[in-house]
């Protein structure tokens with residue numbers, strides 16, 4: 001999951017300096033990748049919640065609280081941005097609108113990446129704490 005996002009980021013940053021055809025190819029790749037990434041994140045959220053129903057506090061509570069931000073940011077900012085940038089790039093419209101939306105996408109993407117890093121870190125903390133209890 002993280003690899004998909006990091007590859008989006010790397011391609012987006014490299015794409016900024018590319019020619020219009022390269023940019024269009026990158027934007028197309030990102031929209032296609034979203035169809036893999038979104039189900040992965042939804043599955044992580046659902047399976048995580050199923051493992052710890054009713055827990056609100058501590059590390060688990062923090063993970064749960066981050067999920068709505070990740071979901072809203074992903075579905076209402078990142079997905080529409082990716083689709084719109086793909087459309088603009090396919091039309092060859094690499095103007096101020098394109099780079100403004102691209103800026104918003106990078107910022108929102110960085111926020112989601114950071115929140116997911118925190119969820120991964122806390123996931124490992126939960127597993128480590130449990131293995132200490134068991135031994």
Ligand code: HEM
Nearest residue numbers: 044045048049051052060063064067119120123124126127
């Ligand atoms: C983007 C969303 C999420 C990511 C990337 C993520 C990532 C991870 C990772 C990497 C682990 C360690 C797995 C292992 O080493 O076995 C983990 C464990 C865990 N996560 Fe998440 N997580 C996410 C969302 C959630 C949510 C919403 C919850 C609900 C509170 C949750 C609850 C848990 C629990 C309870 C564990 C311990 C699993 C076990 O007991 O084996 N996660 N998570």
